[in-house]
Amino acid sequence: MDVIIESLPQYWDGFLRTLFLAVVSGIIALVVGTLLAAARVSPVAALRGFSMAYVEVVRNTPLTIAFFFAAIVLPRLGVTFQQFEIAAIIALSAYTAAFIAEAVRSGVNSVPVGQAEAARSIGMTFGQVLSLIILPQALRTVIPPMINILIALVKNSSVAGAFFVLELFGYGKQLANDHGDAVMWVLAGVAFFYLLITVPLGYIAHQVERKVAIAR
Amino acid sequence: MTSVLYDVPGPKARRISLIGSVIGVILIGGLLALALVTLAQQGIFEARRWAIFGQADVWSLIFNGMGATLSAAAIAAVIAFPLGLLLCLMRISDVAWIRVPTRIVLEFFRGMPVVLMMLFVLLVFATSPFIAVVAGLVLYNAAIFAEIIRAGIQSLPKGQREAGLAIGLTSFQSRLSVELPQAIRRMLPSLVAQLVVLLKDTSLGYIVAYGELLRAVQVMADFLGPQFLFPVFFVAAALYIAINLAVSRLAIWIERHGSKKAAGGVAKAPTAGVTTVIK
Numbered sequence: 001m002d003v004i005i006e007s008l009p010q011y012w013d014g015f016l017r018t019l020f021l022a023v024v025s026g027i028i029a030l031v032v033g034t035l036l037a038a039a040r041v042s043p044v045a046a047l048r049g050f051s052m053a054y055v056e057v058v059r060n061t062p063l064t065i066a067f068f069f070a071a072i073v074l075p076r077l078g079v080t081f082q083q084f085e086i087a088a089i090i091a092l093s094a095y096t097a098a099f100i101a102e103a104v105r106s107g108v109n110s111v112p113v114g115q116a117e118a119a120r121s122i123g124m125t126f127g128q129v130l131s132l133i134i135l136p137q138a139l140r141t142v143i144p145p146m147i148n149i150l151i152a153l154v155k156n157s158s159v160a161g162a163f164f165v166l167e168l169f170g171y172g173k174q175l176a177n178d179h180g181d182a183v184m185w186v187l188a189g190v191a192f193f194y195l196l197i198t199v200p201l202g203y204i205a206h207q208v209e210r211k212v213a214i215a216r
Numbered sequence: 217m218t219s220v221l222y223d224v225p226g227p228k229a230r231r232i233s234l235i236g237s238v239i240g241v242i243l244i245g246g247l248l249a250l251a252l253v254t255l256a257q258q259g260i261f262e263a264r265r266w267a268i269f270g271q272a273d274v275w276s277l278i279f280n281g282m283g284a285t286l287s288a289a290a291i292a293a294v295i296a297f298p299l300g301l302l303l304c305l306m307r308i309s310d311v312a313w314i315r316v317p318t319r320i321v322l323e324f325f326r327g328m329p330v331v332l333m334m335l336f337v338l339l340v341f342a343t344s345p346f347i348a349v350v351a352g353l354v355l356y357n358a359a360i361f362a363e364i365i366r367a368g369i370q371s372l373p374k375g376q377r378e379a380g381l382a383i384g385l386t387s388f389q390s391r392l393s394v395e396l397p398q399a400i401r402r403m404l405p406s407l408v409a410q411l412v413v414l415l416k417d418t419s420l421g422y423i424v425a426y427g428e429l430l431r432a433v434q435v436m437a438d439f440l441g442p443q444f445l446f447p448v449f450f451v452a453a454a455l456y457i458a459i460n461l462a463v464s465r466l467a468i469w470i471e472r473h474g475s476k477k478a479a480g481g482v483a484k485a486p487t488a489g490v491t492t493v494i495k
Contacts, residue, residue, distance in 0.1 A: 024414075043225055044237055046236065046237035050240065060460035061456075065421055065457075072434070073446055076445050113220050129221055154329070156329070159331060162423040173335065184340045187336045191328055191332060193333065201327070
């Protein structure tokens with residue numbers, strides 16, 4: 001128990017770094033993911049194909065492989081990162097964007113046909129239909145699954161800890177090495193800080209889900 | 217094929233779309249070419265670097281790693297599914313002192329990174345990496361399976377449970393023989409999709425020193441020399457992704473074939489977007 005209080009500064013530093021990784025990658029992933037979803041339903045065949053291929057490949061690639069590539073294979077090829085956080089953010093946001101794209105697409109599918117038909121019948125273009133009519137309705141229904149994706153992102157950022165980034169999991173490993181006699185408490189402390197992010201997010205997702213379920 | 221999101225493109229729109237497609241393909245092709253040229257400058261495509269794949273030992277190491285990955289995933293899935301079923305029944309139990317603690321336990325495991333659980337089991341219980349990997353995967357995925365099946369039960373029409381109770385089944389019997397079979401069938405696509413996640417998560421075993429595919433790659437690179445890291449990694453990653461793609465395809469196939477006889481008899485409303493209108 002004392003270990004946790006003793007190493008509170010490390011925990012706090014790790015917690016902030018985890019939060020930083022999650023927030024930055026989350027924002028990038030939201031933007032890129034929505035663009036990918038828009039490309040997926042667009043009239044341009046190449047955009048559709050690219051978006052489909054990207055989502056399909058990335059969703060089936062383990063994150064560990066992406067990090068292994070960035071941390072161990074790339075340096076051998078002469079590409080090194082000044083700060084490995086940047087590589088972590090790229091890997092995390094590229095990975096999460098594919099899941100966001102799928103969620104948004106399923107949201108687009110949940111909007112009744114009549115909405116799009118009505119919009120088109122008053123002369124809106126594809127861009128207008130999507131940005132003014134479909135996406136605002138779609139995004140509302142996909143907020144709960146999206147929060148779940150963001151929770152997964154917070155948890156996935158722990159993989160970065162195994163590859164040279166000192167966030168919560170990274171510190172956890174380090175502290176576990178230093179305090180071999182109190183490993184259980186060290187890791188319980190790490191778990192607590194993760195739950196500090198994921199449980200409230202899960203609660204919000206649950207509440208939003210209730211509200212939206214009534215609205216539709 | 218038309219989409220409800222845009223009008224059937226006329227000749228002009230088709231031309232613009234074609235030009236856009238060509239530019240897009242050229243851009244992506246250019247990026248790929250750039251990557252390939254960069255790799256070639258590193259000497260990646262020299263035949264001797266790929267010649268190692270002519271050796272049986274290299275393949276046996278790769279397949280050993282693959283086998284370790286698949287066996288951990290298979291054992292974890294086989295244990296996690298019944299456990300998830302049990303947790304789900306406890307989670308929706310009528311008895312509060314079963315339901316509430318189960319809920320807390322589920323929230324706890326769902327909110328935790330899998331790799332942290334693996335490390336915990338590895339260090340605290342001083343087990344072998346294999347047990348740590350399987351235990352981490354089982355704890356996490358059982359919680360997820362429980363939540364998926366619960367969502368399936370909640371999506372059933374109320375009448376299913378009411379009918380079960382009306383013909384004199386106990387609450388538990390109704391769950392077991394009326395609701396669960398329908399819920400599992402309905403959630404089969406999500407369950408198989410979760411299997412892909414489970415399979416992907418076995419790669420976290422690398423972090424806790426389990427001898428799975430990535431670890432085998434690193435061992436080979438250490439043994440053969442760093443210049444072989446990229447070829448070995450490339451082949452291993454391609455294998456990994458190919459297996460995951462196959463399981464994902466299975467999930468999609470099940471979804472397509474299962475939806476025809478979806479349980480509970482809920483009609484699907486037509487929706488916008490990529491659902492194409494078939495004439």
